[in-house]
Amino acid sequence: MIGLAHLGFKLHDYSQHIVHTLHGAGYRSTLVGMQHVAPDSRMIGYDEVAPVQGVEAEPVVAAAKTVLERSPAQPFFLDVGFAETHRVFPPPGLLEDPRYCRPPAHCRTRPRRALTSPPSGPVRADSTMAWARCSRPLAEAGLVESTLVICTTDHGLAFPGMKCNLTDHGTGVMLMLRGPGGFAGGQVCDAMVSHVDVFPTVCDLLEIERPAWLQGQSLLPLVRGEAQQVN
16 A cells, blocks of 8 residues: 555555455465565465466466466455556557547646547546556456456556655556456446455455454445445
């Protein structure tokens, strides 16, 4: 929450990492790709640290697909870390179109010239390259409906006026969840939440006891429409 392990920061007690709470509930944990929690991934306590040749999306996705394709023991916790939120972005593939990719709200884009002409330009192209590396293998493994996917970052995106700037765009992070328990997609929540709220959310969703030292609040009341904010 307050520093990068690779720049001298470390947790006081790695037994408080979420993998240990999930181990107690019968989950097998695997790390694929990069993490900023410990100087050495083996310190954290994953059951497995998958071998990966680099931290870019291409080798990380391939390694993650290998884990999923071997039918991992149920239930499982798969932590996948990409470097692609950092520049330089690889080019988009055939399925991505810059004209229909919405960039961050504060970035200026070319206006529409006609209703039949979608906006385009370098900012949209940049956004398309950023988003192009963030999806796909669960469907191929048949795990979409039974798996909660949590997608977030550790800082603002690497766009002008965002990462490395002490503004809402620089210090705020994206948080997207999809899966069982009400996370069906298609919803936008403007409530103020934090990374510390993800751990208790997972505990409540799995109906396992929260550790006594755990901070943060569950996001389930927001998702279920039972509250407008968490305190």
